[in-house]
Amino acid sequence: MLTSRFASRPTAGRRRPLQSRAQQTSQALQDAFVRLLVERGYAAITVREIVLVAGTGLGSFYEYFASKQDLAQVSLHLRSKALLLALRQAATAQRGQPLQMLGPALVQALWAAHQGPAEEWGAHYLLERQFSSLQAYRSTYERFVEVWAQALRAASDMPADCDAAAAARICQGMVYGLFTHAFLRADAQGAAAALPQQATAVLTAYLASLAAA
Template sequence: MVERGYAGITIREIVMVAGTGLGSFYEYFASKEDLARVCLHLRSKALLVAMQDAVARHAGRPLREIVDALIDSQIEAHRERPEEWGAHYLLERHLSGADAYRKMYERFVDAWADALAAASDLPAGCAMREAARVSQTVMYGLVSHVHISAVGAPDLQALSRQARTAVNAYLETLR
């Protein structure tokens, strides 16, 4: 998919790479789009699990530490095969309907809200849901656009620095 794009791949090629037959493919998937949606979902779910694990490991610590741990979890998840992540985000834009996108987006906002709630120094009266939504929007925007626009592997160190600066600076305004 990285070399030829999603449209350039046939189901026959998919089953050949998978080492299975067409019948087996159609036993589980109605189309190439169904398979792609499952793959997108599984990759996105892996990002969510990484966030949840980071929150669990850092619960009760200061907000900045938790935010940095979340950002680290997302950067690390993108470190292996970064060119595939660019293809992932492009395919997501192509195949995800509004309802599916909203549902997954809300899961990420929930993960950010859980992270904010786990902080030892969350400001009183913080509009947590709004802060979680803005944090997710900033993170998703940076990560997806860097991967889509990169020629070769993106500079993940710079991405981490930019995400930390943007999210932490925003959250600091809530104090």
């Protein structure tokens, strides 16, 4: 699941890239940062290297980002926001469906949202551990839990006496754990390839136990 998936929102006061060219510049800087992050690790990256890879100048960098850490937090925030949006959209689309259809659909939505090389997502999940305060982590994590809870409550066969909030926390914990650890592994590409089947199997078994309760 996964601001960062757990970092704070972008710094206030920074210029927002509203125009098309500005958006392209901002995106180029973010892409360059992620590329260097995978290749060299956060500590070794410099702002000058980022702008060189992005094909921009230092002036352009500081129009949008206050520092390298600011860029890191923006990158984390946007990737996490995309994951949350994908989960929310899938939950809305599956409203009223049985639990055994809901689980695989939400897993598939999260899998599809993890676009790009597995190594980049591994770098993302490693970086969020460096920049996420406990408060930020909890806040963002709870947003994912709430989406799961809403999805469970709307399932056609969710038992009326089942604690949806508690069940949602278990769902988020299982799926988030499987996703993050797969992408953080040294063989991230191979581990990620098996993710949809593994996460679906685990989640389906748990949801079946809820429906049977």
